[in-house]
Amino acid sequence: MSLPHAILTALLEKPSSGLELTRRFDRSIGYFWSATHQQIYRELGKLEADGYIRALPSEAPTRGRKKSYEVLAAGREELARWTSAPQDPRPWRDALFVRLRASAVVGTTGIEDDLRRHLTLHQRQLREYEEIEERDFGPGKDAPQDRLQHLILRAGIDLETFWTQWLTNALTEFERLPDDAESTGEPPAHG
Amino acid sequence: MSLPHAILTALLEKPSSGLELTRRFDRSIGYFWSATHQQIYRELGKLEADGYIRALPSEAPTRGRKKSYEVLAAGREELARWTSAPQDPRPWRDALFVRLRASAVVGTTGIEDDLRRHLTLHQRQLREYEEIEERDFGPGKDAPQDRLQHLILRAGIDLETFWTQWLTNALTEFERLPDDAESTGEPPAHG
DNA sequence: GGGATCATGTAACTTGTTACATGATTGC
DNA sequence: GCAATCATGTAACAAGTTACATGATCCC
Numbered sequence A, B: 001m002s003l004p005h006a007i008l009t010a011l012l013e014k015p016s017s018g019l020e021l022t023r024r025f026d027r028s029i030g031y032f033w034s035a036t037h038q039q040i041y042r043e044l045g046k047l048e049a050d051g052y053i054r055a056l057p058s059e060a061p062t063r064g065r066k067k068s069y070e071v072l073a074a075g076r077e078e079l080a081r082w083t084s085a086p087q088d089p090r091p092w093r094d095a096l097f098v099r100l101r102a103s104a105v106v107g108t109t110g111i112e113d114d115l116r117r118h119l120t121l122h123q124r125q126l127r128e129y130e131e132i133e134e135r136d137f138g139p140g141k142d143a144p145q146d147r148l149q150h151l152i153l154r155a156g157i158d159l160e161t162f163w164t165q166w167l168t169n170a171l172t173e174f175e176r177l178p179d180d181a182e183s184t185g186e187p188p189a190h191g
Numbered sequence C: 001g002g003g004a005t006c007a008t009g010t011a012a013c014t015t016g017t018t019a020c021a022t023g024a025t026t027g028c
Numbered sequence D: 001g002c003a004a005t006c007a008t009g010t011a012a013c014a015a016g017t018t019a020c021a022t023g024a025t026c027c028c
Helices: A003-013 A018-026 A037-049 A073-084 A095-106 A111-137 A144-176 B003-013 B018-026 B037-049 B073-084 B095-106 B111-137 B144-176
Strands: A053-055 A068-071 B053-055 B068-071
Touching (some): A003 A037, A003 A068, A018 A037, A037 A053, A037 A068, A068 A073, A095 B073, B003 B018, B003 B068, B003 B073, B018 B037, B037 B053, B037 B068, B111 B144
Antiparallel strands (some): B053 B068
């Protein structure tokens, strides 16, 4: 149930239309909770039906006409409630590790190229985050109200750093592996 | 489309019944792709219908009777195809960061306790992974065919290390924050 | 008036979650 | 025979993905 609350947060920061939200989910918010415009419109409809947000008064609300939303008191209360309520971390899923484990059984052909490609993508993302950090949180820009934003950005930087290091290490490991290593049978139990 | 391929991998490692798979998804495989028994039974049905796996011959296949599956040639081929095909990394989503960003708008009340709780959970998971590493990949146990498994485990260790460090840092940051810091308005754009 | 683009949607599908149902086996 | 547990499922729903539809506006 994070998407509606991410939208409430975005709308509290600044009332927006669906498309404006979509654009904000392509950059800052999307760095930790991505969403497509279809999801956003659907969720806006629900939030309005639930009385958490309302469309700012304008002309006839039809297709193709821009429609901006603002958060109502009930919406702010719901967001505060959700934010302070305990939540377990979700089990994480990553297809790359499924593929690696599969390649221990059916062979590693082809996967190495994709690891290299992923490395490039993560290096690019890391650089992007670091540029944002320098621009927005450089020396003398550490206002207290920005600390939380900075903390979130640091998580992004640290995670991309993890990926670049792990992928670099994995590729080194692959060079040492016998060509197209293929093993069968149960691997160590891991727990 | 990772779940069917994770199941094919597991069945190639060792033919199993639905419940046995469920148990394996609770430990080793579940560390990077979790699944409930309902998902697994549904997927087993599809994989069988697609001709990728088959039930090992036994008595009448009814409810309550154990049913084991093995992978057919077509299943192995599909797994090899999927494993070697390029795949983009999925956009990652983490509710904790949504909550942190929300707390910059509606206040940080309550979230600190949950950060502490998450820290404990991640420390516990990290310890578990490290014990597995020592047991299965300790000195003298680095057979080439285990290298891929070790690589995956290292990713888990590194990720949990990231979490414990980041959460520790975040909690320190919270102590420095003015009580129940609450800011309004658009934060820095971050991109 | 026609194409680009801005803007809001619908529909169908896949994947993951939650709650519940039912049969078989084992130990008492 | 009955409770516990092993084992396989169904149903309903929530969330995310992909493809497509349609109206409004701007600029030539």
